[in-house]
Structure formats: structure tokens, C-alpha cells
Amino acid sequence: MSTAEETAGGDTQPWGEVTPDAARRLLLAAVEAFAERGYHATTTRDIAGRAGMSPAALYIHYKTKEELLHRISRIGHEKALDILRTASGGDGAATERLADAVSSFVRWHARGRTTARVVQYELDSLGPDARAEIVGLRRQVDAEVRGIIEDGVRSGEFDVPDVPGTTLAVLSLCIDVARWFNVDGPRTPEEVGALYADLVLRMVGAGAAATS
Amino acid sequence: MSTAEETAGGDTQPWGEVTPDAARRLLLAAVEAFAERGYHATTTRDIAGRAGMSPAALYIHYKTKEELLHRISRIGHEKALDILRTASGGDGAATERLADAVSSFVRWHARGRTTARVVQYELDSLGPDARAEIVGLRRQVDAEVRGIIEDGVRSGEFDVPDVPGTTLAVLSLCIDVARWFNVDGPRTPEEVGALYADLVLRMVGAGAAATS
Numbered sequence: 421m422s423t424a425e426e427t428a429g430g431d432t433q434p435w436g437e438v439t440p441d442a443a444r445r446l447l448l449a450a451v452e453a454f455a456e457r458g459y460h461a462t463t464t465r466d467i468a469g470r471a472g473m474s475p476a477a478l479y480i481h482y483k484t485k486e487e488l489l490h491r492i493s494r495i496g497h498e499k500a501l502d503i504l505r506t507a508s509g510g511d512g513a514a515t516e517r518l519a520d521a522v523s524s525f526v527r528w529h530a531r532g533r534t535t536a537r538v539v540q541y542e543l544d545s546l547g548p549d550a551r552a553e554i555v556g557l558r559r560q561v562d563a564e565v566r567g568i569i570e571d572g573v574r575s576g577e578f579d580v581p582d583v584p585g586t587t588l589a590v591l592s593l594c595i596d597v598a599r600w601f602n603v604d605g606p607r608t609p610e611e612v613g614a615l616y617a618d619l620v621l622r623m624v625g626a627g628a629a630a631t632s
Numbered sequence: 633m634s635t636a637e638e639t640a641g642g643d644t645q646p647w648g649e650v651t652p653d654a655a656r657r658l659l660l661a662a663v664e665a666f667a668e669r670g671y672h673a674t675t676t677r678d679i680a681g682r683a684g685m686s687p688a689a690l691y692i693h694y695k696t697k698e699e700l701l702h703r704i705s706r707i708g709h710e711k712a713l714d715i716l717r718t719a720s721g722g723d724g725a726a727t728e729r730l731a732d733a734v735s736s737f738v739r740w741h742a743r744g745r746t747t748a749r750v751v752q753y754e755l756d757s758l759g760p761d762a763r764a765e766i767v768g769l770r771r772q773v774d775a776e777v778r779g780i781i782e783d784g785v786r787s788g789e790f791d792v793p794d795v796p797g798t799t800l801a802v803l804s805l806c807i808d809v810a811r812w813f814n815v816d817g818p819r820t821p822e823e824v825g826a827l828y829a830d831l832v833l834r835m836v837g838a839g840a841a842a843t844s
Contacts, residue, residue, distance in 0.1 A: 457670070457672040457673075458669070458670025458671065458672050458673055459670065460669040460670050460673035461669075461670055461672035461673035537753075540811065541749075541811075581830075585819070585824075588812070589827070592805060592808045592809070592811075592812060593801060593805050595808065596807065596808035596811070597804070599753075599804075599808070600800070607797070612797075615794055615797045615798075615801070616801065619798065619801050619835050622834050622835050622837060623831050623834050623835060625834065
């Protein structure tokens with residue numbers, strides 16, 4: 421099984437595409453520090469220390485703390501978009517593609533919950549330019565899910581009175597997995613992914629359409 | 633219309649039950665400070681300053697910053713429980729009670745999003761005793777929603793293969809409203825509440841049961 425979120429990487433092998441290695445280690449340290457203490461309570465000195473580097477070494481790679489948050493947020497959103505585009509561009513019917521999108525997106529949020537929390541909860545800490553870029557990526561994320569739902573409505577697979585509202589709810593349900601998911605809890609990321617795919621198909625009336 | 637979350641109060645008239653007035657103003661200032669900068673980046677001096685009081689005046693009411701977070705979290709969770717108990721204890725069938733629970737809970741999270749974010753995202757900042765108390769309240773919140781879903785399954789109104797998982801998803805969907813809701817956005821708290829009640833009834837198969 422080679423799903424989109426495995427290509428993009430969970431918390432197990434994160435930020436593989438960031439080079440050189442020092443820049444990657446600093447991003448990882450920043451994610452951990454922001455998640456533990458919050459963006460505003462974290463200093464660049466804290467981040468450098470966690471990565472086993474000096475503050476001067478950090479400045480070679482990142483000019484400011486905000487640049488670190490911006491990089492984390494951009495990479496996180498680009499991975500989210502990758503996962504949803506892969507699911508959306510699949511060969512199957514809308515029902516299959518929506519189930520794939522939801523289960524992949526949920527697994528990624530469960531596995532990468534530390535990063536996802538930073539990306540989601542520290543959005544207001546970005547400056548106006550960085551924020552505008554991220555908002556643009558979020559619109560594309562939204563468009564991928566909306567596109568699958570629209571396909572299903574057109575093909576008669578789905579019955580959805582409010583497509584934008586349902587799109588919002590589907591994404592919200594997946595994103596909030598990063599808040600509550602617990603590795604010591606009773607469900608694996610795969611089990612939550614399967615449960616949520618089923619619940620979302622019910623939300624879009626896929627079962628009702630199939631049985632009517 | 634006198635729904636549960638209006639009795640409990642949104643952001644418009646918050647913390648009315650906290651007395652004396654100075655203690656109430658300090659809680660409000662703490663919510664704003666924690667929401668803006670995070671718990672760890674906020675000092676008791678910041679909170680006292682926002683409330684127009686001296687640090688010494690703060691210590692009359694709250695011994696530590698954690699005590700403020702604990703009070704905020706306890707009051708927030710008790711209100712959540714109030715709202716869900718009111719909906720759950722209504723006269724109607726499970727379908728009606730679940731729709732009422734979801735729409736009330738969503739409206740409350742949309743209106744009180746600043747408080748809800750602090751309550752949800754700073755849970756890990758509580759010490760072990762405070763955290764254990766809040767976890768106990770969260771179990772009761774969960775039990776209210778699960779109880780309505782179980783009623784609906786028993787009465788034949790709902791078709792739910794995984795009751796605990798569906799309960800988790802319903803609560804998660806409502807709670808995440810506090811993250812994304814925007815007062816300048818296209819939807820009012822009432823509209824989101826109505827949309828989500830409809831989506832949740834689909835999740836529990838209420839429509840399918842009604843038409844089959």
C-alpha cells in the first residue's frame with residue numbers, strides 16, 4: 421500500500437526534503453518547542469539548544485523565529501495539499517476518492533499531530549505576507565475536497581444540500597484529529613481513518629444514494 | 633428561544649457567576665492573554681495589567697497562573713456539560729435531542745471561541761490534579777452525547793455501527809468550530825449550528841432510518 425500521506429511522510433520520517441541536515445534539525449527542534457511551550461514562549465536560543473547548535477548557527481539558516489514557523493506551516497500545508505491531490509486525482513468514483521482523501525488525511529493528522537497542532541494553532545502568529553501565502557494554500561486544500569464532493573453530486577452518488585459547508589465540516593473533522601488523537605488510545609491511525617471515511621460518506625449521503 | 637448555551641452565556645456576558653467582580657475581571661483578562669500569546673508566554677503581571685490591577689491584587693484571588701487556567705477550564709467544561717445535559721434531558725425523540733445538543737454546542741463554541749480555544753489547547757499546561765479533574769468532566773460530556781446516540785439506536789431511529797467512535801467524531805466536529813469560526817465569515821453561529829445538526833443526523837443514519 422503506497423498512499424499519499426506515506427509519500428509525504430508522517431512524524432516518523434519528517435521533513436526529509438529539507439536540506440542541509442542542520443536546517444532540517446532546526447525545523448524539527450522548532451516544531452517540538454512550539455508544540456510544548458507555544459510560539460511566543462519559545463526563543464531562537466531555545467530552538468538552537470534543542471538542535472544542539474549555537475544561536476549563530478541557527479541564523480545561517482533562518483533569519484527570524486517567524487521564518488521557522490513560516491517554513492513549518494508552508495511545508496505542512498504543501499503536504500496536506502499533496503495528500504488530497506493524490507486522492508482526488510485517483511481513478512475511482514467520487515465515493516472511493518472521498519473515502520481515500522478522508523482516510524489519508526486523518527492518518528496523516530494522527531501520525532503528524534505535533535506538527536499539525538503547530539501549523540493549525542499558531543496561524544495567527546504569522547506576519548501578514550506569510551499568512552496570505554498560507555491562506556492561499558488553504559484555499560487550494562479546500563478546493564480539492566470540494567471538487568470531489570461536486571463530482572459526486574454531479575454523478576448522482578452524493579446528496580449534498582450545502583457543498584461549501586459540508587466541505588468545511590469534512591476538513592474540520594480531519595484536522596481536529598491532531599488535537600485529540602492519542603498514541604496510547606484505543607484506536608490506530610488506520611482505524612480512525614476507516615471510521616471517519618465511513619462517517620463522511622454518510623455526511624454526503626453516499627449510502628442513501630446507493631440504497632435508494 | 634431560551635436554549636442551554638444562552639443560559640450558560642457566550643462571549644457576550646461571560647463568567648457572570650464568578651464573584652467578586654475583581655476575580656471575574658482577572659479571569660477575563662487571563663482568557664484574552666492566554667489566547668493571544670499562549671499560557672507559557674503570559675505572566676501574572678501581564679494578566680493583572682490587562683485587568684487594570686496590581687500583581688498584589690491578583691494574588692488575593694489566585695495564588696498561581698495555573699489556578700487561573702484551572703478555573704477557566706473548569707468553568708468552560710461545566711458550561712459544556714450544562715448545555716449537553718439540557719439538550720439530552722429534553723422531551724423529544726433522540727433525533728430531536730441530538731440535533732438540539734449539536735446546534736447548541738456549536739453555537740456556544742462559535743460565540744465563545746476565545747475561551748474554547750484556551751480550554752482546548754492549553755489542557756497539557758495543567759498540573760496532574762487539575763488535569764485529572766478536567767478529564768473527569770470530559771468523560772461526563774462524552775457520556776451525554778453517547779447516551780443520546782444509544783437512545784436513538786435502541787429506538788430504531790439511528791443506525792450506528794460504532795457508538796464510541798461516532799460520539800468522538802460528533803464532539804470533535806463541534807469543538808473544532810472554535811478553531812475556524814470567524815465572526816466576519818459568511819455564516820452565523822445559528823447557521824453553522826443548523827448545518828452541523830443536519831450533518832450529524834446523517835452521520836448517525838437518522839435520515840436513512842426515516843426513509844427506509
